[in-house]
Amino acid sequence: MTDETTHALALVPEDLPKPENFLKPHRIVLMLLFAGLVVAVAVFMRWDWLPRYLPRLGSGILVSLAMLFSTAILGFLLAVPLGLVQVTGPWFLRVPARLFCTVIRGTPLLLQLWLLYYGLGSLFPQFPWIRHSFLWPYLREAWPYGVAALTLSFAAYEGEVMRGAFAGVPQGELEAARAYGMGRWTTFRRIWLPRAVHRALPTLNGETVLQLKSTPLVATITVVDVYAVISKVRQETYLTYEPLLLLALIYMCLTGILVVAFRYFENRIPTRGA
Amino acid sequence: MAADSLINWSLLALAAPGWGGVLLQGFLHSVEIAIGGYALGLLLGIGGAFGKLYGGPVLRDLLECYTTIVRAVPELVLILLLYYAGTDLLNQVLGAMGIGAVDISGLTAGIFVIGVVQGAYSTEVLRGAIKAVPAGQIEAARAYGMSPTKVLRRITLPAMLPYAIPGLANLWLIATKDTALLAVVGFSELTLVTRQAAGTTKAYFLFFCAAGALYLVLTLVSNLFIGIIERHARRGFAEQR
Numbered sequence: 206m207t208d209e210t211t212h213a214l215a216l217v218p219e220d221l222p223k224p225e226n227f228l229k230p231h232r233i234v235l236m237l238l239f240a241g242l243v244v245a246v247a248v249f250m251r252w253d254w255l256p257r258y259l260p261r262l263g264s265g266i267l268v269s270l271a272m273l274f275s276t277a278i279l280g281f282l283l284a285v286p287l288g289l290v291q292v293t294g295p296w297f298l299r300v301p302a303r304l305f306c307t308v309i310r311g312t313p314l315l316l317q318l319w320l321l322y323y324g325l326g327s328l329f330p331q332f333p334w335i336r337h338s339f340l341w342p343y344l345r346e347a348w349p350y351g352v353a354a355l356t357l358s359f360a361a362y363e364g365e366v367m368r369g370a371f372a373g374v375p376q377g378e379l380e381a382a383r384a385y386g387m388g389r390w391t392t393f394r395r396i397w398l399p400r401a402v403h404r405a406l407p408t409l410n411g412e413t414v415l416q417l418k419s420t421p422l423v424a425t426i427t428v429v430d431v432y433a434v435i436s437k438v439r440q441e442t443y444l445t446y447e448p449l450l451l452l453a454l455i456y457m458c459l460t461g462i463l464v465v466a467f468r469y470f471e472n473r474i475p476t477r478g479a
Numbered sequence: 480m481a482a483d484s485l486i487n488w489s490l491l492a493l494a495a496p497g498w499g500g501v502l503l504q505g506f507l508h509s510v511e512i513a514i515g516g517y518a519l520g521l522l523l524g525i526g527g528a529f530g531k532l533y534g535g536p537v538l539r540d541l542l543e544c545y546t547t548i549v550r551a552v553p554e555l556v557l558i559l560l561l562y563y564a565g566t567d568l569l570n571q572v573l574g575a576m577g578i579g580a581v582d583i584s585g586l587t588a589g590i591f592v593i594g595v596v597q598g599a600y601s602t603e604v605l606r607g608a609i610k611a612v613p614a615g616q617i618e619a620a621r622a623y624g625m626s627p628t629k630v631l632r633r634i635t636l637p638a639m640l641p642y643a644i645p646g647l648a649n650l651w652l653i654a655t656k657d658t659a660l661l662a663v664v665g666f667s668e669l670t671l672v673t674r675q676a677a678g679t680t681k682a683y684f685l686f687f688c689a690a691g692a693l694y695l696v697l698t699l700v701s702n703l704f705i706g707i708i709e710r711h712a713r714r715g716f717a718e719q720r
Binding site: 216313314316419420422425432452 | 555
């Protein structure tokens, strides 16, 4: 297995259609057909439930986005040391980090989520000091377990990427930093970390899109994200397809916005020769 | 105090009071679906990659829509949609043909769903790999008068394999983990039976860790084979780095 593999091929900015050469005769026909399909879906399927659930859908989307960004940021903060100790750390840090990445990447996220929620959730009440601590009101809720599982998963996948990125920074640059009299910490802060993050940035974007696609799993542990709202709609209205189609559309819009935003940021980061 | 209640190894026994046999049965289902879905995805991927590279403009755009949608919508949502839509559609077609509704087994539906998702990813992997084959080799085969299928069988597929194997190996690992999502539609694969076992016996940690170990073993054994296959496919390549 090569080092560069991530857990799937994420949608990246290069996949977006280019505005030039987009409109061609066959595309116009296809788009007309697609528009017809959309009109048919809008007319012949039942959408009368939609206004009633709009506020809940909005808050569900916010929960999904909060899950995405909090876990991506926390996971990245965890991924930096994970990647670093695998490159330079002593063996008693390197081996556990390696093991952590292997175990998390080798088991399904759903299983990890359920292990944390049901496993820890059933274990914690047995300890009185946990029940009496200030954390208990939070530990009784579902979302901390969702955040924890998603963060660990993101950290493991991104830690693997950061390991490659740290190892890939040219030695000469680090030697140059040392020659200028920088200490270890200054070298890390000024040279090694920025260069590694720069190298990891394209994969980081992809990982974030994949993380968005993992967030609906938290609905299985009763976190009310947009997926859970749609499940509720399906239970209450007995509709099969309409809510799911809407959900797919929502996620496509969110992914599209993420990808476009990343393209904007990527264009702002200077690269050599581009 | 929690130690005795936490680890009760007899729960993992293979015979009836223990849940080990049930777990292994679920694991077997997971592997079956992963293999079936992966194979279906590979077929779709080969078709999709060739369609994207050599197809007409309409086919190319439709395939682009397919891969974009699958890569933009969460697998969980796709699985639900395909699961209901696929079984519904098949029953309607069969009903129209006058055969009447059939009960589609969870295994078939699972393989179909995972296959469609995998197909989009392998389309992208194979397309990249085919593009990495030097164009001169394919042109030479054409110049020798080989028919398109022969070019495919003798030149393109074998030549692209070294480029495709890392991506395809990665897809296999994804397929094994994606089978866990079928737990949400109620198919009794490893993750769901684990949850049932854990819920019945209240030994959550034991069962989830056991299932995790099974998945991990599957991944590690797969990695072993992937390493062998990769080395075999890359023989004759100049060693990089």
